[in-house]
Amino acid sequence: MGTVVSIELADDLPEPRLRELIESTCAWLHEVDARFSTYKEDSEVSRLQRREIRPEECSADLRLVLDRCADLWRETDGYFDAYAKGPLDPSGYVKGWSVEVASARLAAAGSTRHHLNAGGDIRMRGAAPNGGPWRVGIRHPWEADKLAWVLTVRDGAVATSGTYERGAHVWNPRTGGPATGLRSVTVVGPDLAVADAYATAALAMGELGLTWLAKRVADGYESAAVTEDGRAFTSPGLPVAP
Amino acid sequence: MRRSTAAAVGTLTGAALILGVRLSVQPAALPTEAAPVAQQETEEPAPEGTSAPAKKPAANSSSAPKKKETTKPAAEDKGLKSGTYKGKAVQNPYGTVQVTIKVSDGKISSANATYPKTGFSGTINPAAISKLSQQTLKVQSADVDTVSGATFTSQSYKTSLQAALDAAA
Numbered sequence: 001m002g003t004v005v006s007i008e009l010a011d012d013l014p015e016p017r018l019r020e021l022i023e024s025t026c027a028w029l030h031e032v033d034a035r036f037s038t039y040k041e042d043s044e045v046s047r048l049q050r051r052e053i054r055p056e057e058c059s060a061d062l063r064l065v066l067d068r069c070a071d072l073w074r075e076t077d078g079y080f081d082a083y084a085k086g087p088l089d090p091s092g093y094v095k096g097w098s099v100e101v102a103s104a105r106l107a108a109a110g111s112t113r114h115h116l117n118a119g120g121d122i123r124m125r126g127a128a129p130n131g132g133p134w135r136v137g138i139r140h141p142w143e144a145d146k147l148a149w150v151l152t153v154r155d156g157a158v159a160t161s162g163t164y165e166r167g168a169h170v171w172n173p174r175t176g177g178p179a180t181g182l183r184s185v186t187v188v189g190p191d192l193a194v195a196d197a198y199a200t201a202a203l204a205m206g207e208l209g210l211t212w213l214a215k216r217v218a219d220g221y222e223s224a225a226v227t228e229d230g231r232a233f234t235s236p237g238l239p240v241a242p
Numbered sequence: 243m244r245r246s247t248a249a250a251v252g253t254l255t256g257a258a259l260i261l262g263v264r265l266s267v268q269p270a271a272l273p274t275e276a277a278p279v280a281q282q283e284t285e286e287p288a289p290e291g292t293s294a295p296a297k298k299p300a301a302n303s304s305s306a307p308k309k310k311e312t313t314k315p316a317a318e319d320k321g322l323k324s325g326t327y328k329g330k331a332v333q334n335p336y337g338t339v340q341v342t343i344k345v346s347d348g349k350i351s352s353a354n355a356t357y358p359k360t361g362f363s364g365t366i367n368p369a370a371i372s373k374l375s376q377q378t379l380k381v382q383s384a385d386v387d388t389v390s391g392a393t394f395t396s397q398s399y400k401t402s403l404q405a406a407l408d409a410a411a
Contacts, residue, residue, distance in 0.1 A: 004399040006408050117404060120391040128387050137403070139391030145403060150386055162392030186390060
């Protein structure tokens with residue numbers, strides 16, 4: 001499944017420099033694709049799947065990804081599972097991680113005000129173009145043109161998982177069937193890969209996920225969720241725009 | 243304020259392909275392979291008012307169209323160019339969806355989508371929306387920098403509010 005990454009730099013830098021920063025960011029995302037895609041036969045992940053290489057022979061990046069997938073499997077009571085579909089598929093972590101790395105590299109290269117939106121999952125840093133926090137719309141789970149919430153975030157990540165875009169593609173490992181109960185889950189916190197994994201795990205849990213999400217607030221992850229019958233829930237500290 | 247936006251299709255788990263790069267500072271200098279995901283439509287100012295009878299000025303002034311054809315450079319500095327942007331109409335299992343946004347003074351003034359009102363989705367949509375509406379109305383403002391939603395594919399990106407935002411940048 002290919003997706004689209006939108007990048008916005010709000011830094012007061014010369015245009016050629018902005019262009020370079022965007023090009024290097026795109027190059028990094030394409031590099032991640034080449035190395036981690038399960039759709040590419042020669043990617044490192046595909047070679048590991050086929051056991052052509054052993055885990056200890058993998059790159060430091062892939063070992064980190066595998067370690068974090070294992071951590072998240074434990075943190076989510078097994079609902080975030082890189083092996084949910086059988087063979088290893090760390091895509092659910094890789095996407096957020098690659099954007100986290102891209103944002104950190106941009107910051108190191110002098111871009112302190114930017115946002116990257118990878119298929120609806122966003123990492124932002126610094127002030128928005130108008131000087132305030134970034135205004136992040138959360139898509140209404142039934143109407144593509146409406147927003148269910150508007151959040152304000154300066155430094156952090158917003159990830160949304162839902163069944164409305166690609167149908168029942170998230171599986172509940174306990175029942176072996178598609179996730180039911182929740183239509184959309186949004187998680188806000190410091191790390192995009194973690195926020196994305198939490199949102200996917202909560203979606204897989206169904207309504208039990210609402211209780212589980214409430215416990216993540218202590219770790220700095222706020223959330224908003226909509227059930228399949230249209231009830232909306234938010235955590236108390238969700239940064240809703242005034 | 244210098245801003246740049248770019249959209250890269252692909253990445254991560256699928257076929258990679260750069261869609262395009264836009265720098266709003268100098269749009270003319272852009273590589274033109276940037277596939278426009280939205281078409282701009284010119285807003286037609288209503289012709290009434292010019293030939294209106296002079297005896298009823300009050301009635302006409304209330305419906306007088308606001309002229310906003312000329313896009314000032316200042317508006318570009320703020321980010322979004324005035325105009326109406328339509329996403330591509332795309333068929334999904336629930337029907338045809340097309341997103342349209344209107345931009346004026348650098349901000350999104352309205353956003354709309356055609357979505358199926360009959361058949362399967364027509365029966366599930368209205369009830370669900372009415373239960374959510376109180377939440378939705380509280381934050382009706384569509385003036386946002388970016389949109390979070392369930393992961394879209396490069397295909398469904400074309401219909402998304404985010405694509406319309408990128409097109410206006």
